[in-house]
Amino acid sequence: xxxxxxxxxxxxxxxVAQANRxxxxxxxxxxxxxTSAPGSGKTSLLEAxxxxxxxxxxxxxxxxxxxxxxxxxxxxxxAAQVTQINTEGGCHLSAAQVAEALAxxxxxxxxxxFIENVGNMVCPAGFDLGEHARVAMLSVPEGDDxxxxxxxxxxxxxxxxxxxxxxxxxxxxDTSRVYDDLSKVNTxxxxxxxxxxxxxxxxEWTDWLRARRGAGAG
Amino acid sequence: MSIAxxxxxxxxxxxxxxxxxxxxxxxxxxxxxxxIVPEALDLAFEAASVGTRAEGARIDxxxxxPRAHCRRCGMEFAIAIDSFLCPGCNHADAEMIVGNEIxxxxxxxxxxxxxxxxxxxxxxxxxxx
Numbered sequence: 001x002x003x004x005x006x007x008x009x010x011x012x013x014x015x016v017a018q019a020n021r022x023x024x025x026x027x028x029x030x031x032x033x034x035t036s037a038p039g040s041g042k043t044s045l046l047e048a049x050x051x052x053x054x055x056x057x058x059x060x061x062x063x064x065x066x067x068x069x070x071x072x073x074x075x076x077x078x079a080a081q082v083t084q085i086n087t088e089g090g091c092h093l094s095a096a097q098v099a100e101a102l103a104x105x106x107x108x109x110x111x112x113x114f115i116e117n118v119g120n121m122v123c124p125a126g127f128d129l130g131e132h133a134r135v136a137m138l139s140v141p142e143g144d145d146x147x148x149x150x151x152x153x154x155x156x157x158x159x160x161x162x163x164x165x166x167x168x169x170x171x172x173x174d175t176s177r178v179y180d181d182l183s184k185v186n187t188x189x190x191x192x193x194x195x196x197x198x199x200x201x202x203x204e205w206t207d208w209l210r211a212r213r214g215a216g217a218g
Numbered sequence: 219m220s221i222a223x224x225x226x227x228x229x230x231x232x233x234x235x236x237x238x239x240x241x242x243x244x245x246x247x248x249x250x251x252x253x254i255v256p257e258a259l260d261l262a263f264e265a266a267s268v269g270t271r272a273e274g275a276r277i278d279x280x281x282x283x284p285r286a287h288c289r290r291c292g293m294e295f296a297i298a299i300d301s302f303l304c305p306g307c308n309h310a311d312a313e314m315i316v317g318n319e320i321x322x323x324x325x326x327x328x329x330x331x332x333x334x335x336x337x338x339x340x341x342x343x344x345x346x347x
């Protein structure tokens with residue numbers, strides 16, 4: 001027998017993602033899905049961002065890694081709720097994992113939930129977690145051809161953070177290549193040149209976050 | 219891998235609903251932006267389907283070329299994986315219409331009566347049981 005089905009394989013994930021978004025909306029929280037390669041500085045960015053937003057805009061972090069609780073330990077030193085998800089080999093977070101993490105957070109006084117995805121430039125791009133905005137990060141030591149090589153990560157991004165900008169001049173890095181490649185992939189997202197180490201770009205980034213939250217979580 | 223696991227879950231559900239004892243083949247349509255590598259999907263599916271009604275089933279994978287809608291000028295256009303530029307206004311502010319989806323389209327398998335699954339004639343050959 002042959003059965004015609006026509007059913008989305010992502011339907012289960014997408015339904016949970018919608019439920020997550022509804023939950024976050026109800027609490028007035030802006031959720032961000034932060035994606036990049038391993039080592040671009042996602043955790044460092046959040047370590048700098050959370051204090052910079054101030055106590056009035058409290059944040060929680062859901063952090064995904066294949067193994068270890070090291071990122072959660074780093075972020076746990078800040079005044080923020082942190083939940084670590086170990087995917088045990090899984091190369092991206094799923095909406096169900098985020099739902100479980102949200103259930104363990106006290107959403108009452110939060111302004112932001114940062115979901116630090118697994119460091120990977122391919123799979124995280126394809127799964128809605130229930131976020132309101134996507135942030136794609138890249139950093140100078142990775143080379144200036146990242147956008148061209150991984151367009152599907154940068155295409156749906158609402159903001160692009162180019163980190164470790166203080167290393168330009170030390171390394172051969174041509175930012176114009178990044179902008180050229182982005183001109184074919186995504187011309188609507190702002191590109192924030194950042195150095196978490198020196199603080200360059202941090203206020204531009206937190207301004208973007210505040211404006212985005214002000215524009216309504218949905 | 220998570221795609222293969224979800225496929226197995228849906229195949230089991232379809233098989234159970236239709237009284238299918240074994241899934242022989244199934245059709246999957248995937249958008250090119252998903253970057254599905256057929257060999258990788260085969261391998262993941264093989265691992266995920268062990269011990270289920272879908273074990274050993276053949277995947278008929280069809281890749282769909284992506285199309286997008288320009289948020290600036292409203293034009294609908296075909297995109298290449300390395301360029302999302304709108305030919306109308308030259309901006310890359312594209313909303314995907316197709317290209318990101320993964321759809322289970324058909325499931326072919328053996329019914330409880332020894333139906334060999336391919337078509338009506340198959341049922342006749344197996345008839346009388």
